[in-house]
Amino acid sequence: MDRNLDKFTEKIDEMYDNPDEELKLAIIRKTERKIGRYKRFQSIRGIAAVFAVIILVSAFVPGTPVNALYKKIFSFIPGVGVVETDKNGSSMRVLKDPVIVESGKEYVTVEAAFTQNNRMTVYVKTNVGMAGAANFTSKELLKLYAGEINPKLYLIHEGVRIEPVGSVMTGASEDGTYALRASYELPKEMIRQDQMTLKMEKFEPGISVSLSEAITGFEPELMGNFAVIEDIYVFADMNREADTVRIQLSTVAPKELESIRFEPYDHEKAHFPDSVRLTDSQGNIYLPDLELRKSNHADRNTFYFRVSEDKSDLLLIIPQIMYRRSDLEDVEFKLPNGNQVMDMNETLSSGGNEITVKTVELLAKESDRIPEEFKGAGGLKIDFSAVKSPRGQETIMRIMPTLKVKKGLLGQYEMISQAVHGETWSLEDQTGFAICTLDDLEEYKRISMSLDVECIIISEVELKLE
DSSP: OOOOOBOOSTTOBOOSOOSSGGGOOOBBOOOSSOGGGOGGGGGOOSOOOOOOOOOOOOOOOTTOOGGGGGGSOEEEETTTEEEEOOTTOOOEEEESSOEEEEETTEEEEEEEEEEETTEEEEEEEEOTTOTTGGGOOHHHHHHHHTTSSSOOEEEEETTEEEOOSEEEEEOOOTTSOEEEEEEEEOOGGGTTOSEEEEEETTOOSOEEEEEEEOEEESOGGGGSEEEEETTEEEEEEEEEETTEEEEEEEEEOOTTEEEEESSOOGGGTTTOOOOOEEEOTTOOEEOOOHHHHHHTTOOTTEEEEEOOTTOOSOEEEEEEEEEEEOOOOOEEEEOOOTTOEEEEEEEEEETTEEEEEEEEEEEOTTOTTSOGGGTTSEEEEEEEEEEOOTTSOOEEEEEEEEEEEEOSSSOOEEEOOOEEEEOOOOTTTOEEEEEEEETTGGGOOEEEEEEEEEEEEEEEEEEEOO
16 A cells, blocks of 8 residues: 655655554655645654755756667766766766764764765664664654754755755664755855865765776666666666675666656565575576675665675566656546546646546545555545556556645635555556545545656666676
8 A cells, every 4th residue: 555644755765664664654645735734744753864965967858768878878876876077078076985973872874975076975773862762752743854853964065064955854764763864055156176075964074085086988788787667777886895795776868757666665566576596607596685785775676686706697687667657637627526526537648648537526535445554534545447558567556646735716726735546557447536535525626637647667687796
């Protein structure tokens, strides 16, 4: 089951495992309202919210053949992967190895950092400010994840603090660790500077990072182990220490493909049981070590394997790739009456697939079709069907609606607190439904609905690792 328990950040999704699957939030989106205005959350406790780090992706025109990537410039960022970089060929400076600074029981790890043009972006793992997190109320947790009370990370220049122009909290875990991505506009005199200093609130030591030129090129194969899946380039960066193999997968893809991942979530594994795996020259098979990924606070596209040092000719097998499309037009409709199934039959196009919004039905609060955890609010059941594009391997596995409501006769559509339940579709007949629940649904007359289309390509690909 997917749960969309509110709309705090736009176009971000799961990247880190929640150790308690029952408390996992599948998607959290942005809203213009403050946390405290959402009474719906006062009863939700112990949530480990999850956000996605959004990495640079390609901006080529949809449908362009993948060999067009040869005209692009690629850079390898340790800790992030291969990305498409600036068209004018401006140099990129990167942090080669993670930097760890400790103070008592608290620490800050700069896992990745890079500069291009006049912007610096850093990826940090830390536990600063999380003392007592196990006893946080739901309101405190949500304020933390919204960036209202978590410590800020500053860039220091000549003793002056430079605030980030953008900052995203990500991937909190039960041990009090969370991740942070922050971007800074660099003063002119800092653009070519190799040594940078960061400072986090409530953490005494400064954090010094040293940057050097990135590995950059026009030919994808020179960037390391790579494969092509439809219009997606997949790169694998391997690090091997003793009996531990770490593989970080990154992608360059059309910009309309978001939240690319290679591993199903727990609730999807019944439908897609195959896992990314390794084999060696003797035919041994190695599955990812989830505990190692958890202990290293790694993202979902980083895989750890236990492989003895004497094993050679490692081959990475990728059975599927999953992603989300948000390229559909919004659908507007009048709220149906109680017990009425309203025919819609509105057809939209996404990635060559034809998607039909078939019916919309208003569900009463007491309806037994509303998921148990969402009881107490009215709901809309939306039925969909799709016809696959004959040109590709993409299949739809779920559609997740987001509702906006119009308040008053002349009012604009506004986002409100809501939850979404979406079952995994049958890949054969390409039909499914979603149930959106929201407080006081009956008060609204007109609805605007946007759709996130979750897709999968099942096509086993092999990468020989070097």
